[in-house]
Amino acid sequence: MLCTTQVPAIAKIPAPSTTIPSQSIPIAQKGDRLQQGKTFYDAGQYAEAVNILQQALQDYRTKNDTLKQALALSNLSLTYQQLGAWTEAKQAIDESLKLLGYAAEKTPDSRLPCTGAQQCAPTDSRTQEVLAQALDIQARLQLLTGEAETAIETWGRSAALYTQVGNKAGEIRSQINSVQALRAMGLYSRALTKSTEINKSLGNTPASLTKAVSLRSLGEVLQQVGDLEQSRKTLQESLQIARSLPSAPETAATLLSLGNTVSAQGDTDAALDYYQQAEKSAPTASTKLQAQLNQLQLLSQTQRDSAARELIPQIETQLAQLPPSRATVYAHINFADSLMKLGSRGKRAEGAQGVEGATTNYQLPTTQEIAQVLATAVQQARSLKDPRAEAYALGSLGGLYEQVGQLAEAKKLTQQALLITQSIDAPDIAYSWQWQLGRLLKAEKDNQGAIAAYADAVKTLQSLRNDLVSINPTVQFSFRESVEPVYRQFVGLLLQDDGTQPSQENLNQARTVFESLKAAELVDFFRAACLDTQPTQIDRVDPQAAVIYPVILEDRLEVIVSLPKQPLRHYATALPRTQVESAIDQLRQNLVIRYSQDFLTLSQQVYDWLIRPAAADIEKSGVKTLVFVLDISLQKLPMAALHDGKQFLVQKYSVALTPSLELLQPQPLSRERLRALTAGLTEPRGDYPALTNVALELNQIRSEVPGRELLNQNFTSTSLRNQIKSLPFSIVHIASHAQFGSQADQTYILAWDGPINVKQLDELLRVREPSSDLERPNAIELLVLSGCRTVAGDRRAALGMAGVAVRAGARSTLATLWYVSDAATVPLMSQFYQELSTAEMTKAEALRRAQLALLQNPRYRHPVYWAPYVLVGNWL
Secondary structure, eight states: OEEEOOOOOSOSSOOOOOOOOOOSOTTOOTTSHHHHHHHHHHTTOHHHHHHHHHHHHHHHHHTTOHHHHHHHHHHHHHHHHHHTOHHHHHHHHHHHHHHTTOOTTOOOOSSSOOOTTOOOOOSOHHHHHHHHHHHHHHHHHHHHTTOHHHHHHHHHHHHHHHHHTTOHHHHHHHHHHHHHHHHHTTOHHHHHHHHHHHHHHHTTOOOOHHHHHHHHHHHHHHHHTTOHHHHHHHHHHHHHHHHHTTOHHHHHHHHHHHHHHHHHTTOHHHHHHHHHHHHHHOSSHHHHHHHHHHHHHHHHHTTOHHHHHHHHHHHHHHHHHSOSOHHHHHHHHHHHHHHHHHHHHHHHHTTOSSOTTTTOOOOOOOHHHHHHHHHHHHHHHHHTTOHHHHHHHHHHHHHHHHHTTOHHHHHHHHHHHHHHHHHTTOHHHHHHHHHHHHHHHHHTTOHHHHHHHHHHHHHHHHHTGGGOTTSSTTOOOOHHHHTHHHHHHHHHHHTOOSSSOOOHHHHHHHHHHHHHHHHHHHHHHHSSEEEOOOOOOHHHHOTTEEEEEEEEOSSOEEEEEEOTTSOOEEEEEOOOHHHHHHHHHHHHHHHTSTTOOTHHHHHHHHHHHHTHHHHHHHHHHTOOEEEEOOOGGGGGSOGGGOBOSSSBGGGTSEEEEOSOGGGOOOOOOOOTTOOEEEEEOOSOBTTBOOOTTHHHHHHHHHHHSOEEEEEGGGOOHHHHHHHHHHSOOSEEEEESOEEBOSSGGGOEEEETTEEEEHHHHHHHHTOSOOOSOTTSOSOEEEEEEOSOOBOTTOTTTTHHHHHHHHHTSEEEEEEESSOOOHHHHHHHHHHHHHHHHHSOOOHHHHHHHHHHHHHTSTTTOSHHHHTTEEEEEOOO
């Protein structure tokens, strides 16, 4: 089972913990040292806070005031956590809990349930409230030191105590913090459910800090699961409350989260505005710095180099003023990372005219100065005894030396970082340095060592698939920058052109790695998905099928071909990635121009790249079906329309796509009790025009296959769910407007009551109870979407189609790459179902025959009519 999510955030480097600030210190009186310590803490002056709290602790020891000693110790622990002083933080919180009577093997004397360790609470209400806060602080420490599951349990005890003493705000705060722990464990579905429940419990309560924080937490979870529009709305509601209170810390925190969400939406200007507002409203230097770092990261990513350069002196000043802490270490690394990006681009642009950034007199820091920033991070991490932060800093310093070509020093630092990650069992950061080591060894021409390092990186990523893209919730990066290249570069290394053919071992490994990349892309697409994966031998699935794997690398197009019971074949075309993708885009554009024959030349060109070198062997093998595992850019093309100079590919072979053979459910379509649930719209809905031929299409299908029909007002998400739940339909056919996008929330079908996105569709199609009949599992065997299209101009949009195929709970999905002729759909679907219901043939062959029927019709022989229909998933 493969489950994960994506964090659509800006910073690549860990940010400070996002747990919710504690309330004012209970029973602290105005002017006493506890209150003074809190004042320093709130101002981010942690060293001063430690000093005052230690004085307070000594005073309370002298007075033998146990309760206030416990308070001082728990708040000392909280302050030590901000400084990254984990040993001191643990000692302080352990002593606080002991003073409060919270110890192992204590006899239960309260309504708080004891755990396996028999940890119980006192009955005195004042002590209970102090204990609740201490447990909250202990849970924060547990989360920061990697004990997320234990932190959830501890926050549960804290919440229970707050409930006992009637402190609703404290109870909600502990529950919200447990959501952060769920996110740390990659349990985003549970985090979303719990966060939603918390906000429902607050209901229409008046504006409060608790409500603002709860909404911010929900907005952040929604951001992580990919519901960006709802995240933005929720965070804006949180911001409105925070400003009305007013609460400067919560306002700044919410502005930062809003910046991350709108940046993920691609709204760079709005994101920068939110970061700038956060910077202005930030009550502490650390929050102001985080806002500046996020601005710098976004400006460098979008190549706004002039504005980025103006920020650098401000950030340097801020960094110099911050005391050592984990947050300060990561701020140094984040800053250096942005400087490295700007520096590499600045060198390329040096001397160029009209390049943004050339107009400023400010000189970027030199390599030595950036190295000093990272060296400071290493020193601070060591002084804090924080090995995770030290590993980040060392690995980043190695990356800097790699960038400037000092490979020996880069390798030494990278290996040091790797040793640390292995000693603390931190695979979530180890893969980055395994990948970096692989690049360095490749640069040294140590190909075997490089292959081993890349294999380690991929193996680590595979072990982290339950949380692949947000591997650590505080490590924020882009899948396409930091995960996809690991797989793709590894494939290129295994298939590298050194004048000889790769070994069968390398070919098999390259195919496996590419399959894993395809699965990882879908994980990234879903953000919160579970995919069943297992290796599949194609010979066992279909001995009459060949599988073709085209892989687009930076400098060439590689193709691996798997023929039944034969060794793998391999061939390559030396072309830059940009040229290959340009040809693909142009072919796609030409295919949708009716009556034009301009597509033929490019169609033959792509055929020459993908098929021709193996065409004779494919024909000789006697295969009937070509199955393509396509790279992202190629997924927008209908393989059936490739032309060999004499005929289209579909005239010779059945054609199918699969996102990955790992995700295949190889079972033939059973003709017994073949039933179809058909649904569609004929009337216009909002901006969507009428589909006048849908009624005829559904009638034709019903004449071939028995079933039920939902048309117009009867086609709603509820009616679809109820019909699927009540009857064992093997086919669900939806004739309506639909769209495939590069994100799950951009992929939907239109029902009468509105769009149903891919995640909701998954829920609708999986409502039936599992069948007890092992011979006939209760799964939908074929989902047909006959009015859909992929988003034009989006390189990853075809992932939407693959996503539907995998996520919808159907073994196969038949969909279209672009809007098709309403009139042409009727005869094609009629022919498809006729073939499917009257003969024992594969779904791929039934589609082929239906496409050939259109191809032979003078009205519909252009590919624009028949080519966009593609079968994804199980073709049997």
